[in-house]
Amino acid sequence: MEPSSSSLIAGVPARSGRPRATSRADLERIGFELFGRQGFDETTVDDIASAAGIARRTFFRYFSSKNDLVWGDFEHQLARLRELLNAAEPSSPVMDALREAVVEFNRYDVTEVPWHRQRMELILTVPTLQADATLRYASWRAIITEFVAKRMGLSPSEVLPRLFGHTLLAAAIAAYEHWLAEDEAQLGDLLDVAIRQVTDGLGKV
Missing domain, CATH: 1.10.357.10 (Tetracycline Repressor, domain 2)
Incomplete structure (x- = not known):
């Protein structure tokens, strides 16, 4: 997993002119940034999907759960x-x-x-x-x-x-x-x- 700019989740959904995150690595990166800012328990799958600019169902193509994302x-x-x-x-x-x-x-x-x-x-x-x-x-x-x-x-x-x-x-x-x-x-x-x-x-x- 490579470091990334925090601008990926700077409060504006990725779908607002931002590239959609469509890989496991992208979703891991965004998830970890959100966990760092909000806490693990306070971050939902919907939060990660929204920040990545993808639908909730797309998230589940890569990970079975939020917990699964943590393990990579x-x-x-x-x-x-x-x-x-x-x-x-x-x-x-x-x-x-x-x-x-x-x-x-x-x-x-x-x-x-x-x-x-x-x-x-x-x-x-x-x-x-x-x-x-x-x-x-x-x-x-x-x-x-x-x-x-x-x-x-x-x-x-x-x-x-x-x-x-x-x-x-x-x-x-x-x-x-x-x-x-x-x-x-x-x-x-x-x-x-x-x-x-x-x-x-x-x-x-």
Whole structure:
């Protein structure tokens, strides 16, 4: 998601001589600008559609809900995480492979960082997003669990692979919470440190 001028939603509907927003990225950008100005709960789908100069039904061609907009193209991101793990060196320790993949998965261009920070602040702090977060986290954990299970010759339903999934998610959330609290902190460094600390507890596998 790229930064954009706040003039896109300067109080005049986009349909008043403004180009209509007709892509996921455009709608995400406008939605996040509105969330920043009005608050997430106070912003409606109608508000976003009006600012974008589109009909309400057009919004739902791109996102199933306002909550869905916050997460962006999450399925694509999950596919990328799988690719990173699949590309890991087979001989590398499990925790090293996980750490490298998670750090790379959370690497963003400097122009995208402010938008990603706003996205994660919403995800981690807005109560009405927590039900969605639980489901998305479960999908993320499942990828970690399946990778570990395959490496260890176990079923994903066994306790050890599940432990890796839950623990890696906890480490990532801890890193993100610190990142949001400290403007100068580097997300990649925080993730690296958090997962290395987990490694000291789980050991090399």
